[in-house]
Amino acid sequence: MAELGFTVDNAKSARSLCRHCDEYIDKKALRIGKFVKNFYDEDDEGWGDLTYWHHAVCMFKAFDQDKPKDKKIKSPDDMYCFNQLNQEDKKTILKLINDANVKWDNLFRQFRCLCAKLSDEDTGAGKTAIVSDFLKKGNAGTGFKGDVYLLMKFLLPGVVKTVYNLNDKDLIKLFSQIFGTNLKAMEEDLEQGDVSETVRVCFDKSKTVTPLKKSVLTLQEADDLLTSLSQVTKESEQYKILTKIVARCTSNDLMMVVRLITHDLGINAKAKYILRGLHPDAYKAFQVSQNLKDVVERVQSNTLHSMAGMKKKEKTDKKTGHDHSKSEGAKQGISGSSDSVDVGVSKKKTPVKRPTEDEGQTTPSKKCKTAPSASPSMSNIFTDCKIFLPETTDKFKELKQYIIDFDGEVLDETSKGSATHIVSSKGKISTSGSKAKVVTPDWLWQSIKKKQLASTEEFKP
Numbered sequence: 001m002a003e004l005g006f007t008v009d010n011a012k013s014a015r016s017l018c019r020h021c022d023e024y025i026d027k028k029a030l031r032i033g034k035f036v037k038n039f040y041d042e043d044d045e046g047w048g049d050l051t052y053w054h055h056a057v058c059m060f061k062a063f064d065q066d067k068p069k070d071k072k073i074k075s076p077d078d079m080y081c082f083n084q085l086n087q088e089d090k091k092t093i094l095k096l097i098n099d100a101n102v103k104w105d106n107l108f109r110q111f112r113c114l115c116a117k118l119s120d121e122d123t124g125a126g127k128t129a130i131v132s133d134f135l136k137k138g139n140a141g142t143g144f145k146g147d148v149y150l151l152m153k154f155l156l157p158g159v160v161k162t163v164y165n166l167n168d169k170d171l172i173k174l175f176s177q178i179f180g181t182n183l184k185a186m187e188e189d190l191e192q193g194d195v196s197e198t199v200r201v202c203f204d205k206s207k208t209v210t211p212l213k214k215s216v217l218t219l220q221e222a223d224d225l226l227t228s229l230s231q232v233t234k235e236s237e238q239y240k241i242l243t244k245i246v247a248r249c250t251s252n253d254l255m256m257v258v259r260l261i262t263h264d265l266g267i268n269a270k271a272k273y274i275l276r277g278l279h280p281d282a283y284k285a286f287q288v289s290q291n292l293k294d295v296v297e298r299v300q301s302n303t304l305h306s307m308a309g310m311k312k313k314e315k316t317d318k319k320t321g322h323d324h325s326k327s328e329g330a331k332q333g334i335s336g337s338s339d340s341v342d343v344g345v346s347k348k349k350t351p352v353k354r355p356t357e358d359e360g361q362t363t364p365s366k367k368c369k370t371a372p373s374a375s376p377s378m379s380n381i382f383t384d385c386k387i388f389l390p391e392t393t394d395k396f397k398e399l400k401q402y403i404i405d406f407d408g409e410v411l412d413e414t415s416k417g418s419a420t421h422i423v424s425s426k427g428k429i430s431t432s433g434s435k436a437k438v439v440t441p442d443w444l445w446q447s448i449k450k451k452q453l454a455s456t457e458e459f460k461p
């Protein structure tokens, strides 16, 4: 197999056939050849690769039908002979590449992969590095070209909140109608605790609707559909929109859409760690403005520090002395201004892996579910608190979400030893020599209510 997967030239004759549209390629027309292993060379005698020619435009159309793991052209370096093209043809190819990269970065599947990675990472700094790395690289390795605002909005469903007028039971009822699945069976499945997982499983088994095999949903499309879902309250209208959503989803897509509706991605990440992946100061800026769109735009145009309430810094890049112009920053998405993003942390991380195939893809394991009904604030009530909260605690999910939203950490049984606070609703417990303070659930509620830590003395079990 050739080292690079592709070559480009102007057709020498009109004899080559486009492998995508089956039309002959005109003489001198811009064409891209994809090297394919010569399958007639059964004994591997080195017959060389076959070249499958495509119209340049058709080559990129073909990529859309390929599997995520298949080789694609993501930069001019991925093909031979690019430098021998004339200027106009070079421009054509560069535009095709850029358009494709924008499209690929905007795929909902990429967002899903990012969530899976975030879910697997336990530390906040690690999560920040993953987001930063994702934005710095994008699918082509040269920077995320998709819609950064939408990506961040989706990553923070509990913070940038869209209200859907749908609880778990409503969702199950509507999906059981769409899937033609027995409502009782779905409700029983739901008792295992995760509505998104129930929906995914039942979608796969549905006899009336079939999940897409390949994920084609984009961030924009998902956002449009979810926005229209949030604008209706009648069951019949919700049914209509959910049916539309289902028709555009693989079962993994739909699971993630449900998680967006329920405001919990299962990535167990505090807003500050996600936002710091956008820019080290993005969290602070968001606390000041509470306006994610504004923060993203400022990061992209490198004007975060001119924001009221933020410290001023030099706008000029010290290394190069260049001033990032606004339009350039915007055009390049985050890549132009991400030099200052936490490089030290992200360098340690391995690059974001592309999904090998949609079906085999991992999805984030669900760790928490319900978002609090009160509007989330960016207050830091529980900063530095590592709270062991038993799952048997009344309103466990709600409390857990509050603790995370208010900057605390929720520990499970395995990391209980490092807790600063242990919640007990069952009276006094032995902490076997740990320094953790034992408190009742009311300590959490009181702290949340007062927006500051309540005295642990008052809430001893």
Ligand SMILES: [Zn+2]
Pocket: 018, 019, 020, 021, 022, 023, 054, 055, 058
């Ligand atoms: Zn063609």
